[in-house]
Amino acid sequence: MDDLRDLSDHRNGEPADETELAIDGALRPTSLAEFVGQQKVRGQLQLLLDAARIQQRSPDHILLSGPPGLGKTTLAMIVAHESGRPLRLSSGPAIQHAGDLAALLSSLTPGEVLFIDEVHRMARAAEEMLYLAMEDFRIDIMVGKGAGATSIPLDLAPFTLVGATTRSGLLPNPLRDRFGFTAHLEYYDPAELEQVIERSAVMLGVTLPSAARGEIARRSRGTPRIANRLLRRVRDYVIVHGGAEGEADIATVGAALDLYDVDAIGLDRLDRSVLEALVRRFRGGPVGLNTLAVTVGEESETIESVVEPYLVRIGFMGRTPRGRIATPEAYAHLRIPHAEDALRLDDL
Known part of the structure; x- marks a missing residue:
């Protein structure tokens, strides 16, 4: 979590940790009506929650897939809040044994909402236990080993599982089929991000004209989490450079984000390093993912999950059977002659 200070407390020289924690919570919408974007998913979720409320039952299990942020x-959190149910948070990497999942499920109260982030990263044994739990609200506990092992059934309180995944293709079909509702979240368009930024700016005490909100939105890669993070950096810049009443015009936004190496279309240092390596070192490719990762000094998983999706989405990188390639648009953005032109220049 970012270590920030509120404008008023900063000027008084007093830490604002509690204030910042409150703001972090306030930045998250608490109802579907407050949630910006994802209109189709919101409508589907609203119907699911309303039907469960009318029938006085727990909502069906929900799978949310899509890129991070x-x-x-x-x-x-909204599902739990609008259902009037408590929420339990966990993550796939934390559930590496069937016993971990059994302990978690057996401690749930009736109607509780269990959120498992990165659900595709659960251990296979835990996944298999979850099948029965989701369908029949029951798990089988194995006692003993070998020929003397005994299965003891354990009934569970009814619960709603909300699973989140950035890679739905890695979920086994039996697990995916047990979710009553599956939604895929799409990237936000700039107009939607401006609404997110406008709301967050009020919470953070920053005054942003329309042009400044648009500039942050353009650099946010279609992702609200990034938009809020960039807005925080703009607020920091305003605090340090003494902006009047926390006001940030488009020039201030540009200066702040340029300082943090976020360019006009949202590429950061790592994005540009990958593109420049692909263009300069490998003449536009094709080049393997591992080779590209070693060249820029990052893990291949980071390149594949963090950098590559955005570069592919904006048309700067292509994925082929032989490896990654740079497109003419990438050359143009970096202001580097296209590969064929560069080869001719080398011969001069």
Whole structure:
């Protein structure tokens, strides 16, 4: 969590940790009506929650898929809030044994909402236990080993599982089929991000004209989490450079984000390093993912999950059977002659 200070407390020289914690919570919408974007998913979720409320039952299990930062965790919190149920948070990497899942499920209260982030990263044994739990609200506990092992059934309180995944293709079909509702979250368009930024700016005490909100939105890669993070950096810049009443015009926004190496379309240092390596070192490719990762000094998983999706989405990188390639648009953005032109220049 960012270590920030409120404008008023900063000027008084007093820490604002509690204030910042409150703001962090306030930045998350607490109802579907407050949630910006994902209109189709919101409508589907609203129907599911309303039907469960009318029938006085727990909502069906929900699977939320999509890239990081689009609001999967926030939607899980909203499901619990609008259902009037408590929320339990966990994550796939933390559930590495069937016993871990058994302990978690057996401690749930009736109607509780269980949110498992990165559900595709659960251990296979835990996944298999979850099948029965989701369908029949029951698990089988194995006692003993070998020929003397005994299965003891354990009934569970009815619960709603909200699973979140950035890679739904890695979920086994038996697990995916047990979710009553599956939603895929899409990237936000700039107009939607401006609404997110406008709301967050009020919470953070920053005054932003329309042009400044648009500039942050353009650099946010279609992701609300990034938009809020960039807005915080703009607020820091205003605090340090003494902006009047926390006001940040488009020039201030540009200066702040340029300082943090976020360019006009949202590329950061790592994005540009990958593109420049692909263009300069490998003449536009094709090049393997591992080779590219070693060249820029990052893990291949980071390149594949963090950098590559955005570069592919904006048309700067292509994925082929032989490896990654740079497109003419990438050359143009970096202001580097296209590969064929560069080869001719080398011969001069």
